[in-house]
Amino acid sequence: MLCNSCGTTGTGTFCARCGARLSPGEADPNDVFWADDQPTSVQHPAAPPDQPHGPESGWDDWLVSRQPAETTPAPMSPVASGPPAPSGGGGPHWPVFVAVGAVAAMVLVLGGAAAWWASTRDDTSAAAPTTSTATAVVTTVTSTAPPPPPTTTVTTTATSTSTTTAPVTAADQLGDLRDQSLGQLVTDDSWALSLSAKQDGTRDERQTTRSGSHVFRLQDILELHDDLDSVYSGYTSVYLLKAEDLGSTKGPDGDKIWMTIVDPGGLSSRADAQAWCDSEFPWLTGDDLTNTCYPRQLTSP
Numbered sequence: 001m002l003c004n005s006c007g008t009t010g011t012g013t014f015c016a017r018c019g020a021r022l023s024p025g026e027a028d029p030n031d032v033f034w035a036d037d038q039p040t041s042v043q044h045p046a047a048p049p050d051q052p053h054g055p056e057s058g059w060d061d062w063l064v065s066r067q068p069a070e071t072t073p074a075p076m077s078p079v080a081s082g083p084p085a086p087s088g089g090g091g092p093h094w095p096v097f098v099a100v101g102a103v104a105a106m107v108l109v110l111g112g113a114a115a116w117w118a119s120t121r122d123d124t125s126a127a128a129p130t131t132s133t134a135t136a137v138v139t140t141v142t143s144t145a146p147p148p149p150p151t152t153t154v155t156t157t158a159t160s161t162s163t164t165t166a167p168v169t170a171a172d173q174l175g176d177l178r179d180q181s182l183g184q185l186v187t188d189d190s191w192a193l194s195l196s197a198k199q200d201g202t203r204d205e206r207q208t209t210r211s212g213s214h215v216f217r218l219q220d221i222l223e224l225h226d227d228l229d230s231v232y233s234g235y236t237s238v239y240l241l242k243a244e245d246l247g248s249t250k251g252p253d254g255d256k257i258w259m260t261i262v263d264p265g266g267l268s269s270r271a272d273a274q275a276w277c278d279s280e281f282p283w284l285t286g287d288d289l290t291n292t293c294y295p296r297q298l299t300s301p
Contacts, residue, residue, distance in 0.1 A: 170218040174240065174258060177225070181239035181261075187246075187300045191267035193277060194296045195228050196221070197243070199256040206291045218258075225260045237263040247299040261296060270295050 003015035010016050198204065198216045209220040216224070229238045239261040244254035251257075267273045273295030281293055 170222045174218065174222055174225075177240040178242060178245075181241055182245065184237070185239055185241070185245075185298070187298050190263070190265075190298050191270060191273040192261050192263040192296055192298055193273055194249075194259050194294045195232075195262055195292065196224050196260040197249075197257055197294070198224075199253060199258065204291070206288060221258050225258075228260050228262070232262050236265070239263070244301060246296060247301045248297040250301070259296075261298075263298065270297075 003010065003018060003020050005020035006015060006018040008015055008017045014021055198221050200216075200218050200221070202216050203214055204216060205214055207216075207224075208214055209216060210223055211220075213220070225240055232238055241259050241261055242255060243249040243251060243257040243259060246259075246261075249257075249259070264276060267276060277289060277293035277295070281289055284292055
């Protein structure tokens with residue numbers, strides 16, 4: 001087949017010399033496309049299958065042996081695949097257009113992004129409150145408080161009147177017992193018995209105090225009365241009187257002598273009173289019995 005580019009006759013699809021497509025006799029419409037594309041897109045064909053070369057010849061030798069003698073279009077790029085460039089005069093300028101378009105698109109994209117970022121930043125700046133950091137200078141003013149006014153201490157002296165009660169003396173207790181007895185005494189001329197008749201300082205050789213003394217003070221007289229009351233108050237009436245309270249005991253010291261009177265009741269005569277003393281103190285006789293138990297008539301002074 002004849003190569004329309006370099007006039008070489010060969011077999012196969014491509015020319016072994018220039019690499020153009022071979023035509024069997026008439027012009028192939030695609031030859032025009034390949035002819036126009038030769039200056040920039042001529043491919044380096046692989047070794048034709050029907051033209052084997054021996055091992056002694058290298059790839060470079062094979063290329064040199066097949067270069068055209070006259071000026072031929074530049075071989076195609078070794079890129080064997082890809083869409084063919086459109087036919088038309090002047091060579092393929094579409095890569096430049098594509099690059100320019102890509103750059104323009106990138107510029108548009110970057111410009112739009114920058115505009116969006118600027119608007120967003122403005123909106124954010126406008127929406128977000130401005131935070132200002134201020135350093136506050138704190139001035140500590142130490143004020144000295146005026147001294148407090150002098151405290152006026154008002155001392156209130158409460159005058160309390162306290163009644164100091166004097167200790168109850170034996171004389172007081174004897175007086176209380178006498179008052180009680182006078183409220184109960186019935187002076188109906190009946191007979192009773194005097195078991196003790198003493199004044200302050202009386203010395204009695206036949207009787208002794210609780211401490212063993214024969215001298216009776218008012219406290220000793222009170223204690224002797226308490227002892228007699230504890231013995232006879234259960235079945236007789238016991239009174240504490242002064243000698244002046246009974247008409248049968250009149251004398252110069254009637255206002256000083258304290259007497260303990262026991263009234264068993266039913267004694268109508270002096271003999272009845274003496275009989276009671278004899279039966280009550282059977283171990284005593286004479287002056288000892290008279291000193292311990294002496295009949296008294298209950299009469300008014």
